[in-house]
Structures are given as C-alpha cells and as structure tokens.
Amino acid sequence: MGAVKLTKSRTLVCIPIVHSEDDMGSASNALRQAYMRQKGLEAWEQSRLAIKHFWADIDSAFSALDVNFHRTRIYQDGLPVCGFEAKIVRDLAESPAGGMNYKILARLIDMGAKLEGTEDLKLLLKERDMLISGNSDSEGNVNSASASVKSKLLDTRDYFIASRIDATLQSGEIGFLFLGALHNVIPKISATIKIVSLEEFSLSN
Template identity: 40%
Template structure:
C-alpha cells in the first residue's frame, strides 16, 4: 500500500509567532514598509483559504491520516497547544482542529530542545543582538530540526497511512525523507510554487526569506 505525505509549504501567521510577532513585524515594516506588510497579511489569509480548499478536494480517509505541524513539539500536550493557538485566531491551527475533528491523528512533530534554542536565537536577532551570528546559528538548527522531523515521520507513519505536513518554506524535510514515502506537494497557486522553487535553488529574495522564516 505504501506511505504518502501531503507536503504543505506555509507562511507563519502573527499568532503562530507568539511573543516574537511584534518585534518581527517592526523589523519587517522597517525594511519594507507598511504597504508590503499589509500585502503580506493578505497573502497569508489567501494562502490558508487556498490550502483548506485544496485539502477538502483530496477526499482523505481521515482515520488513516496523521497530521504533522511546524513548531509543534513532542510533549504530550500537543492538542492543548493547538487549541490555544486556534482560539487566538491562528488559521493554521484552526485547520488542524478541523482535521482532528474529521478523524485525523495529531502528531507531535519537533524536538522541544531544538525549538527552544532556535527561539532564543531569533529573539536575540530580532533585538539586534548578534543578528549575524543568530542567522548562521539558525541555519544549523533548521537542518537539525529537519532531520528530527523526517525521522519522526519515518518512525510514526505506517504503511497505508497518509501524512499531512504543514511546514515553513525554508525547511528541507522533503530532502531527508526515506524514498519509500511518496511526497505529494500541495501548493494552492503558482506564486507559492515559484517561492518553493526559489527556496530549493537558494534564490529567495531577502523579503521572501523574512516572510517564510
């Protein structure tokens, strides 16, 4: 029967970023201006509308679906975390709850220790404390996170099951998955497909990188 993974590149919402949202917003507006920020918010909203529509079209057998989420630690409190963020208005996590309601299984996805270390790096960079070092360090943590996520999927996704992975576009988990897992990319319209292609070729603009971190 095989294993299948629906791979969904995402852009994080302000709610997803938690306490980092405000400093990152200020940094972005300082670089690109308020109009670009407003365009960014509209793009995010359109993205999640499109993702939900595309997933609905897949007619998944949800009792055979496992859901993996960027930034969701393996901790035993995964559902509570998702509910809290969804209640704060996060469309990503609202969609997770919908999938769970349909019968999908929520999976802790990331190493908590790596998430904490990367969080501190981003926080320091946003505060302009050793931003250059923070960027280099984050690239290292991103690779470690990708390796952990790929291993987590490999160990938990069983034969005949479908995984749904929501993951920021700078990640490269798809390059680390075992070859027996068939990857099905869900990209809701061409601009996001182009963004993923640019990421693969390391040609993303600074603005795009700020949007996808």
Template identity: 40%
Template sequence: MTSRTLLYFPIVHSQSDMGALSESVRKVTLQKLGERVWRQKVNLVKCFWSDVETYLNKLTLSYARTRVYQDGLPICEKELDIIMELAKKGSPNHQILARLVEKGATIMGTESAELLIEEYHLIKKILETGDVKDAMAIEARQKGASDLLLEKRDEFIAARIAQTLQPGETGILFLGMLHNIAGLLPEDIKVLYPMNKPSDKQGNERPLKNTPTLSIPPPSSRG
C-alpha cells in the same frame, strides 16, 4: 509492503503563529517593509491559507488513518492544547489543524522541544533590538548557527515521520518554506505536493526526484 503517503504543504506563517514574539515580529517587519507592504503581506498570508483549505477540502481522505505533522509543534503530550490555543488566537494554520482533528485526523508532535528552544533564543536575539538595522546585522552573524539548526530540525522531523507514519496511512505535513525534508525520508514514503514544492534560499523551487505534484485543480481565481 504497503506504501505510506505524505502530503507536503510548504507554508508561510501568520503573525498569530509567532506566540510571544508576535508583536516584536510585527514591529521589526513594519520598520523593514512599511505599513502598506506589511498589510499586503498579511493579506497574502490570509489568501495562502484560504487556498490550503480549498485544496484540503478537495481531498478524499480516510481521516482515521491520517496523521498531521506541524512545523513548530513539539513532542510534549500537550499538542492538542497548543493547537486549540493558537486556533483561538486566530492562526489560520492551527484553525485548519483543529478542523482536521474534528474530522478524525491524529495530530502528531513533530519537533524536538530542545531544538525549538534553541531557535526561539536565536530569533529573540534578532528581534529584541527593536531596530531593523541591528536586527539584520545580528541575523547575518547568526546565519551559520541558524542554518545548522534548520538542518537538525529537518533531520528530526523526517525521522519522526518515518517512525510514526504507518503502512497504508496518509500524513499531512505543514512545514515552513525554508525546510526541505523530502530527501531525508525513507523510499517507501511517497511525497506529494498538493500546492507547491519547498523553495531554496533564493526563492526557487528545489529540484526533487520522485516527488510528484498532486493533480488537483487550483482554487478558483478571486475577483
């Protein structure tokens, strides 16, 4: 049986990925971190996505046999419209997706719209207070529900990839750092990590079996 390959990129989100919640995220983060640290965070996110693109440009892929799966992208028949809209708004993640489409890759609706709506409401409750202390208190109260929702999303994403990635094809997965679907995938899907593995909730790389890191030279260091 021909195996399937999944290139798994644990990612960090930029403000432009947050859609309608973007400004609320910025305000709460500024309260929590301050202007200087906020700007450092923004620059780090830019550098991260620059590195992702550098890695992708080093890969030799048959784009006609490449499927791209994206954190937060619902199965809705308007996946490409969503990607192009966010790319125009400056999302580096979605700009990369747009370039992969131009090369011939297929964008896949990846998540359950219902679960994403649940997450939206949980996040909205945290952010709509406008006060960082209140936001942190609400986040703590919702932790159990948030953790359960994350598990449900991971299960859905893994099932979606298992059902749609065909033998001999390559999948590219862009998924937030807190997710971890490797243990939920069928054994015939070979998971590779071009950059890094998902982190646990303490920020440590999770130990995973049979999931090698792709041997690609790191991007050249910046001056």
C-alpha cells in the same frame, strides 16, 4: 503532473506554508518590527493580506478532499513532541487571535486524523530565544554569524522532523506535513515514503 496512485506504501503530502503573525506566538512582535524596519508598514499590511488569501486556498483544498482521515497523520512545523499536542492546537484554533493553520488542523483532527508531535522542544526554544534576543544590528539586518547558526539549527530541526515522520507514519497511511518554506526536510525523508504535493494528492482523489 499526473494523478498520484496511492498504494499500501506510506504517503506524505507536503504542504509548504507561510506563517501568519498569529502563528509566531511570543516572537511575533520582534519579527513584525524587524520586517517593518526593512520594508515599511505598507509592505507589512500587504504581506498579511497575501498570507490570509494563501490560507483560504489551503482550506478550500482540504475541504474538497475525499479521504478517510482515520488513516492519516498530521505533522506541523513548530509543534513539539510534548504529550499535549492536541491541546496546543485546540487552544490556538479557538483563540480569537488564532491563525487558519491551526483551525485547519483542528478540523482534520475532528474528522479522525491523528496529530503527531513533530519537533524537538529544545530546538524550538533555542530558536525562539535567538529571535527574541534579536541577533541583528540596529537596522534589523541579521549578521552573517547569526545567519550561520540559524541555518545549522534549522538543518538539525529538519533531521528531527524527518525521523519523527519515519517513526510514526505506518504502512497504508497518509501524512500531511505543514512546513514553512525555509525548511529542507524532503531530502531527509526516508526513501520508503512516497512524497507528493497537495495539488498532486488532490488530483488522485
């Protein structure tokens, strides 16, 4: 696709992400065990390596951008509207176990980007409790009833994310949305917001 011409309209740069083990917090152990039960230790290690390379590519793409970050806002999958969003990001970025996702966010904040709480805390806690409680059988397979509940919960989260972006992204600003691949937020985004990929946005710089 050709370069994207930015105007005074609102622009949202969508960055599909892959969560690392570090990003999953208290749910990481349960997810790791379920993954290894289904696919084995070798597949788990290969997955971790692929995720590491993925984030290195994202980091390189942002390092190459020529943008006035004071006119940008950051939206992050899993970051609740809570009043101390920046502290969450800083703590995770500075933690020895912190993933590249939050290190990139912290650097963007340092360059002037505004961090926005993106998700409903109650919905996030509900999903976390579902993951930890293990809505699966003895083989780690999620049952159909649980899958349906999780799908509806994810859809509700997506509507909330879309509404947050619409409420906070101002005219002439650029938003960077870091979002897991399972989400389906794009169709729910306001038609007044121009949506581009990170690759398209990079070409416009």
